[in-house]
Amino acid sequence: MEEISLYRKYRPHNFDNLVGQDHVKITLMNAFKSGHVSHAYLFTGPRGTGKTSTARLLAKALNCQNLKDSFEPCGECEFCKEIGEGRLIDLIEIDAASNRGIDEVRDLKEKINFAPTRSKVKVYIIDEVHMMTKEAFNALLKTLEEPPAHAYFILATTEAHKIPETIISRCQRFDFKRITTKALMTRLSYISQLEGITADDRALEAISKYVNGGLRDAIGLLEQLTLDNKLDLERVQELLGISGLSLLENMYEALMKNQTKGALSIINELHIQGSDFRQFSHEFVDLLRNKMLEAVVAEDRRSLARLIKMIEVLQKAQQRLDADIPQLALEIAVIELTNNLEEFQPVKVEQKVAEVEKVVAVAVTVPQERPHQAIVKTTTVENVPNVPIDLTMANILQNWPRVVERIKTPSLRNSLKNGKPVSLDGAELTLQFATNFHKDKVFESGHRVELEGVIQEIFKHAVKVTALVKTVEIKSVVEDEVEVQPVIADSSSVEDALEMFGGKVVE
Numbered sequence: 001m002e003e004i005s006l007y008r009k010y011r012p013h014n015f016d017n018l019v020g021q022d023h024v025k026i027t028l029m030n031a032f033k034s035g036h037v038s039h040a041y042l043f044t045g046p047r048g049t050g051k052t053s054t055a056r057l058l059a060k061a062l063n064c065q066n067l068k069d070s071f072e073p074c075g076e077c078e079f080c081k082e083i084g085e086g087r088l089i090d091l092i093e094i095d096a097a098s099n100r101g102i103d104e105v106r107d108l109k110e111k112i113n114f115a116p117t118r119s120k121v122k123v124y125i126i127d128e129v130h131m132m133t134k135e136a137f138n139a140l141l142k143t144l145e146e147p148p149a150h151a152y153f154i155l156a157t158t159e160a161h162k163i164p165e166t167i168i169s170r171c172q173r174f175d176f177k178r179i180t181t182k183a184l185m186t187r188l189s190y191i192s193q194l195e196g197i198t199a200d201d202r203a204l205e206a207i208s209k210y211v212n213g214g215l216r217d218a219i220g221l222l223e224q225l226t227l228d229n230k231l232d233l234e235r236v237q238e239l240l241g242i243s244g245l246s247l248l249e250n251m252y253e254a255l256m257k258n259q260t261k262g263a264l265s266i267i268n269e270l271h272i273q274g275s276d277f278r279q280f281s282h283e284f285v286d287l288l289r290n291k292m293l294e295a296v297v298a299e300d301r302r303s304l305a306r307l308i309k310m311i312e313v314l315q316k317a318q319q320r321l322d323a324d325i326p327q328l329a330l331e332i333a334v335i336e337l338t339n340n341l342e343e344f345q346p347v348k349v350e351q352k353v354a355e356v357e358k359v360v361a362v363a364v365t366v367p368q369e370r371p372h373q374a375i376v377k378t379t380t381v382e383n384v385p386n387v388p389i390d391l392t393m394a395n396i397l398q399n400w401p402r403v404v405e406r407i408k409t410p411s412l413r414n415s416l417k418n419g420k421p422v423s424l425d426g427a428e429l430t431l432q433f434a435t436n437f438h439k440d441k442v443f444e445s446g447h448r449v450e451l452e453g454v455i456q457e458i459f460k461h462a463v464k465v466t467a468l469v470k471t472v473e474i475k476s477v478v479e480d481e482v483e484v485q486p487v488i489a490d491s492s493s494v495e496d497a498l499e500m501f502g503g504k505v506v507e
């Protein structure tokens with residue numbers, strides 16, 4: 001017995017079996033029922049979504065001798081059978097990719113006016129029609145303008161934008177959609193059952209996601225990857241170069257926790273495994289997209305902003321994936337996402353002065369018995385961005401300058417410099433201000449969200465900020481050059497700090 005591929009075996013034999021293209025199915029069905037079948041159709045859409053199969057179904061329906069319900073080919077009459085076996089002489093399939101359609105269209109023009117040999121109508125299916133030459137298109141156009149009553153055309157293409165407008169306007173156009181993962185899985189599962197294949201659902205899912213909406217590819221892979229009537233996930237992942245879920249999840253974790261080294265080691269692992277970086281980043285963006293949609297449902301605006309940023313950076317990286325050093329673009333992307341790169345810019349003199357002032361201020365607020373240690377700690381934290389810090393009042397005071405520095409809204413930053421953290425109750429942080437003006441600034445729309453976002457970024461802990469006004473002397477932990485007089489720490493701390501940064505006090 002001749003061995004036929006699963007795809008040919010499970011290609012739709014009637015409209016009822018056509019997967020994932022309901023809009024096409026319904027419109028064609030109605031055309032048959034009302035007797036208004038067009039003489040020229042243009043089927044566009046990604047590969048493997050059923051364009052050619054639908055064209056053959058249409059040819060069957062036009063020729064069938066016992067149409068069911070006025071549209072469904074019977075599958076049993078001689079014409080249905082001959083079309084099914086690819087040997088009906090009045091169904092002419094032209095592959096425009098083969099020699100750009102020149103000879104075929106010439107031949108078509110010569111013969112089109114002859115009546116069909118045996119069947120009711122002649123059907124021309126021109127596949128990859130966008131490959132035709134300009135001359136071939138012109139010749140075809142003349143025919144499409146006045147087709148003989150016995151002739152029908154179905155043009156199929158993956159690239160509709162390459163087809164002249166004059167041709168498109170002569171055709172009824174159908175856009176074939178990518179078939180959803182769920183619909184693909186259902187179909188693969190159905191075929192597996194009939195073929196006696198024991199298939200892991202996760203393997204079917206992996207194939208369905210991999211093929212990007214193409215049923216032909218999905219069935220082809222099902223056939224190729226099945227071994228001894230079994231389809232298991234590991235084999236599918238290995239042969240398709242798909243990353244296991246754990247690597248994707250690990251990458252997600254590493255990025256969310258700003259772990260540069262962790263993220264880079266995952267990329268290295270992928271490289272050693274010989275994985276396809278394009279495929280990995282595609283899957284990863286898909287994972288981020290799901291997380292993004294979850295965040296929308298949960299109204300988690302903070303995660304949402306971060307996820308959108310991650311997707312943008314990774315999409316940029318995808319465009320730059322290069323063949324020589326395939327992992328480079330991805331490495332740059334994860335470094336960018338796990339670091340606040342502004343912190344790596346060359347330090348300017350003004351910044352040095354600001355650093356000195358911060359260290360001085362911190363020295364004031366940390367317990368006085370260990371001022372030197374406090375300074376060392378502060379600078380360590382400053383130099384290693386995004387290390388999670390325990391949420392304690394002492395750490396908040398110590399890192400408050402970092403918080404203020406990261407605030408992007410100038411008026412909020414300025415108001416924060418006029419206040420200070422005074423207490424921490426669980427995750428509720430109270431700030432104290434000398435005036436209502438500055439307190440109110442912090443609670444203006446969006447400001448508190450921004451502040452809480454920055455605190456979470458540094459402490460990896462959600463914090464609710466409240467504030468009070470106390471009209472006594474406020475010792476700000478961040479000194480403002482213009483408005484506030486610096487609170488001078490004991491002189492040894494200042495000297496230590498100056499020595500460390502190589503600055504000097506400007507009076």
Ligand SMILES: [Zn+2]
Pocket residue numbers: 063064065066067073074075076077078079080081
């Ligand atoms: Zn039939």
